[in-house]
Each structure stands twice: as C-alpha cells, then as structure tokens.
Amino acid sequence: MREVVVLGVGMTRFGKHPDKGLKELGTEAIWNAVEDANIPPKDIPIIYVANAMGQQLTELRGTIAQHVVSHAGFMGMPVINVENACSGGSTALRSCILEVASGNYDVAMAVGVEKMCIADTARSAAAMAFGTILGKFGFMFVGLYAMNLRRLMEKYGLTREHFAKVVVKNTKNGALNPYAQFRQPRTMEEILNSRVVSDPLTLLMCSTMADGGAAAIVTTRDKAAKYSSKTPITIAACELVSGTPTSADAVHVPIETRASRQAYEKAGVGPEDIDVVECHDAMAPAELLIYEELGLCGEGEAGRWIDEGKTEINGVVAVNPSGGLASKGHPVSATGLAQISEIVWQLRGEAGERQVPNAKIGMTENAGGWVMDDNAACAITILKK
Numbered sequence: 001m002r003e004v005v006v007l008g009v010g011m012t013r014f015g016k017h018p019d020k021g022l023k024e025l026g027t028e029a030i031w032n033a034v035e036d037a038n039i040p041p042k043d044i045p046i047i048y049v050a051n052a053m054g055q056q057l058t059e060l061r062g063t064i065a066q067h068v069v070s071h072a073g074f075m076g077m078p079v080i081n082v083e084n085a086c087s088g089g090s091t092a093l094r095s096c097i098l099e100v101a102s103g104n105y106d107v108a109m110a111v112g113v114e115k116m117c118i119a120d121t122a123r124s125a126a127a128m129a130f131g132t133i134l135g136k137f138g139f140m141f142v143g144l145y146a147m148n149l150r151r152l153m154e155k156y157g158l159t160r161e162h163f164a165k166v167v168v169k170n171t172k173n174g175a176l177n178p179y180a181q182f183r184q185p186r187t188m189e190e191i192l193n194s195r196v197v198s199d200p201l202t203l204l205m206c207s208t209m210a211d212g213g214a215a216a217i218v219t220t221r222d223k224a225a226k227y228s229s230k231t232p233i234t235i236a237a238c239e240l241v242s243g244t245p246t247s248a249d250a251v252h253v254p255i256e257t258r259a260s261r262q263a264y265e266k267a268g269v270g271p272e273d274i275d276v277v278e279c280h281d282a283m284a285p286a287e288l289l290i291y292e293e294l295g296l297c298g299e300g301e302a303g304r305w306i307d308e309g310k311t312e313i314n315g316v317v318a319v320n321p322s323g324g325l326a327s328k329g330h331p332v333s334a335t336g337l338a339q340i341s342e343i344v345w346q347l348r349g350e351a352g353e354r355q356v357p358n359a360k361i362g363m364t365e366n367a368g369g370w371v372m373d374d375n376a377a378c379a380i381t382i383l384k385k
Contacts (some may be wrong), residue, residue: 005232008037009341011214014329015181026068029213050088050333086368089336090379113213114331145283146198163285174323181329210329214337236267243374256293263380271295278339336366
C-alpha cells in the first residue's frame with residue numbers, strides 16, 4: 001500500500017446560512033480545498049461526499065453527492081454518496097485514502113456537507129433523534145450524554161464545575177477560530193447559570209445544529225510535490241469501527257478505545273506521542289470521558305487534567321483548539337473533515353492565534369449514531385508532520 005498524504009483542506013464557516021443550500025455550502029468547501037491544494041480540478045478523478053440529513057431536510061432526495069459536485073463544476077468522474085451519521089466525513093476520507101493507497105487513483109477528494117438550519121427547527125431535531133429506533137420513545141442524544149456524565153460524577157467525583165471548565169477552555173479557543181459558529185469566550189458563571197437542558201448539562205455545554213461544509217484532498221507523497229510547496233501531512237492511520245453491545249458477563253470496551261488502539265498500532269505511536277487532538281464533543285463535558293477512552297490520561301484522571309490545564313493549547317496535549325463542537329457547531333457530516341482541516345493547519349503551523357506549539361502528531365476522533373447501547377460508528381485518524 002502506498003503512503004498517503006493530505007494535499008489540501010478547506011471548509012466553510014459553520015453556522016446559520018439562510019442564503020445557502022447544500023450545493024452552495026459544498027461548493028465553497030470544495031473550492032477552498034482545491035485552492036489550498038493548488039491542484040487543477042481536472043486532476044481530481046474521484047470524489048466521495050458525505051451527507052446524513054439532506055434527504056430529510058432539503059429538496060434533494062437522492063444522489064446528493066452528484067448535485068453538490070456538479071454545482072461546483074465537477075462532472076464525469078465517479079462520485080460516491082456516503083452516509084454514516086456524524087462519522088460520515090471521516091468515512092468519506094477513509095474511502096479516499098484506500099483509493100490512493102491501493103493505487104486505484106493518485107488523487108481523491110472527500111467532502112462533508114449539511115444543511116440543518118431550516119425554518120422548522122423541530123424537523124432538524126427529529127431527524128437527528130430518529131437515527132435510532134429509540135427516537136419514537138423520546139430518545140435525544142443530550143439525554144444519553146447526561147446519563148453518561150452522571151455516571152462519571154458518581155464513579156469519579158466529577159462535578160458540574162469540571163464540566164464547565166471544558167466549555168471555558170473550548171469557547172476561549174473557539175473565539176480564535178474564524179470558522180467557528182460562536183466566537184465568544186464564556187465564563188464559569190455564564191455556563192453554570194445557563195438553562196438546564198438535561199441535568200447536569202446546561203445550554204452552553206451543548207453543541208448546536210449548524211450548516212456547513214468541509215473537504216480534504218489526498219494523494220501520494222510523490223505526487224504532492226507536483227502540486228504544492230506546503231508541508232504534506234502524512235495519514236499514518238484512519239481506522240473505522242462500529243459499536244458493540246454491552247453484556248452482563250463481559251467487560252465492554254468503549255468504541256473510541258477500540259478504534260484508537262487500532263490507530264495507534266497502525267501509526268506506530270502511543271497516546272503519549274500525540275500533540276493535538278480534535279475530538280467529537282457533541283456535549284462539551286463528554287471531552288473528559290474521551291480523554292480516558294483515547295488513553296490520553298489514566299482512568300479517573302480526567303478531572304485532574306482539566307483542573308491542571310493539561311489540555312489547553314499550551315498543555316501536555318491540546319484538545320479541541322478549534323473550539324470543539326460547542327463553539328464550532330455541528331453540521332453532522334461536515335464535522336469529521338473540519339476536524340481533519342484543523343489538525344492539518346496545526347501541523348503545518350497555520351492555525352494563527354490558536355496554534356499549538358511544536359505540533360508534530362495530531363489525532364481526530366469522530367463518533368456518530370447510536371445502535372442498541374453503543375455509538376454506531378467511530379473513526380480515529382492520526383496525522384503526522
């Protein structure tokens with residue numbers, strides 16, 4: 001298998017875009033990536049496009065990928081539709097990596113795009129909830145996160161203040177990110193006193209629906225030099241797993257742990273080698289759980305890590321320098337590729353005020369969906385400078 005690198009990345013600002021639909025959002029992300037890669041469009045022979053909500057929320061009912069890329073001016077090549085809940089963008093990227101690594105193509109582009117901010121917000125919320133059969137019983141992801149966080153409070157003594165500290169950190173980072181939906185630092189008092197959504201989660205601890213698109217172009221290391229003088233970022237691993245049920249007679253290994261272990265092994269690194277992480281914190285305090293599931297800290301140590309600032313931009317390992325989903329917003333299928341964009345910018349040294357010093361190895365964790373009693377999918381990608 002050939003070594004694959006990220007040649008270019010691009011995204012839209014996440015947020016409410018009443019004047020833009022799926023096609024316009026996708027086009028903006030695609031052309032930002034093409035410009036970043038400095039590649040002629042004719043040299044992109046295959047495109048994977050991830051979208052989860054379009055058929056439920058927009059006028060497009062099928063072949064959404066073809067509608068998006070043709071609007072951007074790309075026609076004639078293979079165009080593949082991808083749906084894998086919140087992990088869709090990372091899943092599209094994984095497919096592109098395999099196309100290039102196998103020698104099937106020398107270049108491939110992954111795109112993730114969503115249009116979620118429509119006139120009827122309840123429709124958008126219902127579309128997300130009904131990704132599982134539990135939706136008809138009133139299931140919402142915020143309730144699931146709340147139950148998991150209460151378990152952590154009871155088991156490890158975590159407090160609401162610990163949860164609020166994650167949001168303080170991430171909103172401080174998000175204020176430095178021109179692509180974030182919300183660019184306002186928040187205080188402990190604001191976060192703890194905002195409306196309770198599902199105890200212990202308050203409004204400012206939760207990510208929001210957003211419109212947006214993101215894209216990444218991959219190629220071989222040899223081909224990268226033909227197009228761009230920018231540092232090619234090596235894709236050391238991109239592992240995708242699905243959930244497993246909990247059994248009374250067996251220890252359940254979290255989906256993020258299983259995926260990250262595979263990724264560490266393939267990349268030839270350990271959690272101690274990671275400099276910067278973008279994790280899927282649909283509810284910001286869940287970041288604490290992810291520290292442990294990725295092996296960044298030991299079991300029960302997440303509270304101390306946030307207390308001691310170990311995941312700040314200048315900490316032991318910077319987590320969510322982009323601001324995370326609570327600041328950046330969460331356009332479902334675009335999130336994974338936005339995470340990739342952030343890590344690429346960090347490893348290139350292009351992240352501006354939110355730059356992580358000396359970043360050489362980065363990771364993304366992109367989980368999504370729900371089946372039985374586990375996430376439906378989780379993708380872990382490790383990138384090296």
